[in-house]
Amino acid sequence: MTHKTAVIGFLGTTLDNGYNERRWQRWRPTVSLCLHDDMLVDELHLLYSKRDKQLFDIIVADIALVSPTTQVIGHDIQLESPWDFAEVYAELYDFVADFAFNDDTQYLLHLTTGTHVAQICWFLLVEAGFIPADLIQTSPCPKPEQMDPQGRYQTIDLDVSRYDTLRERFEAEKAQHWQTLQANLITQNAAYQQLISDIEKVATRSTAPILLMGATGAGKSQLATQIYALKKASNPTKGTAKTTGQSKYTLGKFVEVNCATLRGDVAMSVLFGHIKGAFTGAASSRDGLLKSADGGLLFLDEIGELGLDEQAMLLTALEEQRFYPVGSDTPVSVSFQLMAGTNKDLRQAVADGEFRADLFARLNTWTFFLPSLKDRLEDLPANIDYELARLGSEQQQQYRFEPAARQRYETFATSLDATWQGNFRDLTASMTRLTTLADSKVIRVADVEAEIERLCHLWALPNNSAPSLQNSLSNKKVDGHFNTDFNTQQIETASDAVLEQYVEESVLATIDPFEAVQLAYVIGVCQQHKNQAAAGRYLYANSREQLKSPNDSDRLRKYLLKFNLKFDELN
The missing domain is CATH 3.40.50.300 (P-loop containing nucleotide triphosphate hydrolases)
Incomplete structure (x- = not known):
């Protein structure tokens, strides 16, 4: 099967520049890509800013003259500063995430145009497997007096083991710009x-x-x-400056x-x-x-x-x-x-x-x-992208959602049904499952529905599986009052269900019926409060004022110890 060739790169605002007829006498890297008989470019994807639209139109017209079969596709990008590492990386990552790569196309990434920051970001995205492309560089003829607009090109073998020095430079750039990134x-x-x-x-x-x-x-x-x-x-710097200067x-x-x-x-x-x-x-x-x-x-x-x-x-x-x-x-x-x-x-x-x-x-x-995930729901899409990128880098794959699947997952993830009890650990685990189980590295609606069911099941266990006397009694209330049909036997049954969950059998045998109901109620209160002190304040709200040195948390702790229980074990 014959593969198409597609080149992706920046419009060179300086090197590609030229408005009069003399432009044909000089080397222009983007145009030169289409002047080689041994490399036919079917698609040329150019990233440019709106302010460079006039130059883009000239390049499109010139390429149409020298290579009529080449389709030039423009991609408008917004960069306040092409030298800002974080901004460039974010823009290129978004571009790559939305780009539809085809299996029947050979992709080449043009490194000659764009700032060195852009070159670094392209390298990182290719190395991580987000762009299924080889790198290509163009250069003018070594003898400028020959006035050769064709120039030369070189495809780069991205065997990163051969580029240790380059890798160190890129890692240093990433570390330097961590804060902004x-x-x-x-x-x-x-x-x-x-x-x-x-x-x-x-x-x-x-x-x-x-x-x-x-x-x-x-x-x-x-x-x-x-x-x-x-x-x-x-x-x-460490210490104070001395005559020899500040030490590091x-x-x-x-x-x-x-x-x-x-x-x-x-x-x-x-x-x-x-x-x-x-x-x-x-x-x-x-x-x-x-x-x-x-x-x-x-x-x-x-x-x-x-x-x-x-x-x-x-x-x-x-x-x-x-x-x-x-x-x-x-x-x-x-x-x-x-x-x-x-x-x-x-x-x-x-x-x-x-x-x-x-x-x-x-x-x-x-x-x-630090806020919980539920307090940063607007960050869910960005964190989903981050997890896709991280997992893709680890597995050398490019994972993506179908649009409908992505919408379904985000709708659920930001709803009240998504409790995110484990915060970002839950999200990381969820994305790991989705990418692992997805066929062809594409996460579909069926995968998302299965994951939503899995998450709901996992989140239901800690809060809903353990019986609670308060939950049992609340089900028997009518208009805020206990149903008179809910008799003593039902109360004992409800309290027994709670105690059997937490209290040792030997201790349970020594508890009187009235004490069992009281203990079951206390356990229910503990389960509804974040910490022992809050539960103690609720339970001892009235008697606290009668004590010289009230310590609600300690009173509750001692009460629970009578039954070999600890607050943390009830939540």
Whole structure:
């Protein structure tokens, strides 16, 4: 089967320029593409701005004279600055995403025209597999006096292993422009844009602790990684200027640990290290993560899960820049920047006595509240595109939605039925499933319908599968009053269903009927509140005023402990 040849490239506003007859005596890269007998161009796609429409019309007319079979197709693009990496990449990515690539066409990407920023972006898109094309370069004849308008062309073998230096340059460009790229590509939410802008300023100007607060899956860990990359690229000055000038330093390692995985003595050892023989099983010394982060950045995710003893040692390390490994009498000096993440409201944790007030005060210099996906629904389309691009890059494929399928998915994703309980983790998992199961790399309406059903099923389990006495009673209300047909036996049955879900059988056997109903009601209240303190305030709203030192959270905690229950286990 004979393949068509299509070339994609920018209109060269300088190199392609020329309005009088002398233009035929000089080399013009776009026109030269159509002057080679050994390369017949069937389609020429030119990207240009409206302000260059006159030049575009001249090029179309000239190509019609030298290559009548070539169809020139113009694509109007809007670039405020062709030297802005983020803007150019975003525009080209959108162009590629909407472009209909045909299997019977050989595509060539013309690199000669356009700024070097555009060339870099073309390279990245081809390398990632988003553009199924080879690269082509055109150049004038090596002897200018020959006045050859045809010039030469060269197809580039994109074996990136042969272009390590070039790749390093591109990676450096991406790192340099991370700040703008994130602000322009990831969000359209004004509040989040301002948040990112503030974080960028803090990351490049401050070494004080940074606290990221937000629900699970809101992107705290990913943002921490990006902050580190930005800090490392910015290479801040260290210390004060001396007579020899300001010194620079290279930021050390990025060390991340999820504090929810740390318990008891293990937590101390992992964070602060230990000496040989400090405890049973300590056959050798260990530096600990604080020492590993010396000179760098330590990210403690879910810092609200740290025990009070670990919190005290961490505070000492922050304020005095030294700590004692487990079992050691010799302090270890460290200097690191701390970033912390948590899905808890540490303000409430301090009030409940679960988090040290002095450590929170130390962390609270820069506190940023990350919004959940439900609070950034206008960003769903952009994040869907991001996931398609990321998964496509990993698999060296180009995934896309059918238009009707994309509309159906976005309509559901922004509706009240989409709870996005896991935030962006849910979206990532959803896009992974869609791209994996899609035939021919095209996501169709049937694929979306199946995924919507899957998501609804997954989201229904945590909230709707567990029985609740309040849910059972509310089903028996008529006009706000309990139906008189709902008798004592039904109440006991409803409470038993709740307790069997959570209470150990041995404990359940000791509970009186009236106590069972009360406990089932308390469990229902706990399930309807975000934290133990809020549930306690609801349950003890009246009796609180009669106590000298009310602590609703602690009262509820002690009540639940009577039945071997904990608040977190009920949600």
